[in-house]
Amino acid sequence: MSPPAPVADVVVAGAGPAGRSLARSCAARDLRTLLVDPRPQRAWTHTYGAWAHELPDDLPGEIVAARGRGVAIAQRTHDLDDEYAVLDTAALQQHLTDPAVAVRRARAVGATPAGVGRHPALLLEDGSTITARVVVDATGARQVLARRGTARELDGGRPRAEQTAFGVVVPRAVAARVSGDRLLFMDWRPAHGRPGWPTFLYAVPLDDERVLLEETSLARRPGLPMPELRARLRARLRAAGLSDAEIPDDPADTEKVRFPVDSPRHRSPSGVLAVGAADPLVHPASGFSLATSLQLAPRIATVLADTLRGGTEPVGVARAARRVVRSPAAVTVHALRRRGLETLLAMPPGEVPAFFDRFFALPPTHRRAYLNAREDVGASVAAMTSLFGRLTPRLRGHLIRGTLLGARSVRTEQ
Incomplete structure (x- = not known):
């Protein structure tokens, strides 16, 4: 007995950039696509940035609100070779919103697996279900559709390592008194004057008139609290001469x-x-995931279309698409980057700027490989080897201890 006809070919839970990008790509391949989100029309508010060479070639030019070759400041100032792009968030959301994608306002709470004679289904908060030939979890780090019990299995109950930031948007002329009218990818100078875990200033133009000034904690377990970040940012800006x-x-x-x-x-x-942060596709060292989601969406959609039209069973369809997201090379590179994250978390706070000074002194090919080459194991290993060779003996010791023992080897302090 064949299973009942599914409501859609693809149902996507989550209407953020990863979910909308994949839904749009699936609809472009004539797949019946349904997007499910409790607030599908809400405006995106985060600022999205990416290296310009990572963005898809077909991304309309007007979506890039500002771009430039920035600088990173640690113990020294480093001019970056690659162009950094800041996106117009509203324009990106509009671009990824395709009228060919059906939308249902509902909250997903889980999924029932595919089985013999049974399609997978999305479970909704009201108790109803939506069947599809493949179900996609684009709910972000919450991983709503994952089998339960995963959130703390990895670390035995430890809190997640988080990237946190607090920022303000100011006129360009005001920001120039802080940034020197430069795009600051990272400024590790402790101008805030507060002790504890190091943070940096991220200063990027949002358009010709406005600049985001953001105090950022790259990674900490648990994340640095918002009141602390706000206080540091205000202290930093006052030190640069800004009035309250x-x-x-x-x-x-x-x-x-x-x-x-x-x-x-x-x-x-x-x-x-x-897909997206649910997979997770977040780069452990930078926190970036948007460009990867945009780049992978057409590839995933093509595999879904080909396997669905070829009559592949639902389990096989999802498995084939998963190989695009998590190829063996991508899994290996992600594991290397995760070890790099643990090394950073285990490093004494006072050593972090010195570590990044060595990182930004790497040749551009190595920096680019570590930040961007998600499926190039050789390039990633070469970048990490080159960095190790440039570290001081003290930093090498921290790296070795962090690699062997992880973040447990050093008590995290504020």
Whole structure:
């Protein structure tokens, strides 16, 4: 007996950039696609940046709001070779919103796996289900559709390592007094004057008139609290000569960022595929995931279309698509990057700027490989080997201890 006809070929839970990008790519390949989200029309508010060479070639030019070759400041100032792009968030959301994709306002709470004579299904908060030939989890780090029990299995109950940031949007002329009118990818100078875990200033233009100034904690377990980041940012801006009146308090001119950078691998039920931060595709060292999601969406959609039209069983469809997201090379590179994250978390706070000074002194090919080459194991190993060779004996010792023992080897302090 054949299973009942599914509601859609592909149902995607989560209407963020990863979910909308894949849904749009699936619809472009004539797959019946349904997007499910509790608030599908909500405006995206985060600022998205990426290296320009990572962005898809077909991304409309107007979506890039600003671009430039920035600088990184640790113990020295390093001019970056690659162009950094800041996206127009509203334009990106509009671009990824395809009228060919059906939308249902509902909250997903889980998934039932595919089985013999049974399609996978999305479980909704109201108790109803949506069957599809493949179900996609694009719910971010919450991993709503993963089999339960994964959130703490990886670390035995430890809190997640998080990237956190607090930022304000100011006129360009005001920001120039802080940044020197430069795109600051990282400025590790402790101008905030506060002790504890190091943070850096991220200063990027949002357009010709506005600049985001953001105090950022790259990774900490648990994440540095928002009040501490806000206090550091205000102290940094005051030290640069800004008055209290020039530092916004209005929520419309502030940004808060908090997301894990070490989410466990998605334990997907049969017939379910995870994308974006749910997979997770977040780079453990930078926190970036947007460009990867945009680049992978057409490839994933092509595999889904080919396997669905070829009559592949639901379990096989999701498995084939999962190989695009998690090829053996990508899994290996991600594991190397995760070990790099543990090394950073285990490093004494005072040594972090010195470590990044050596990182940004690497040849551009090595920096680019570590930040971007998600499926090039050789290039990633070469980058990490080159970095090790440039470290001081003291930093090498921290790296070795962090590699062998992980973040447990050093007590994290604020």
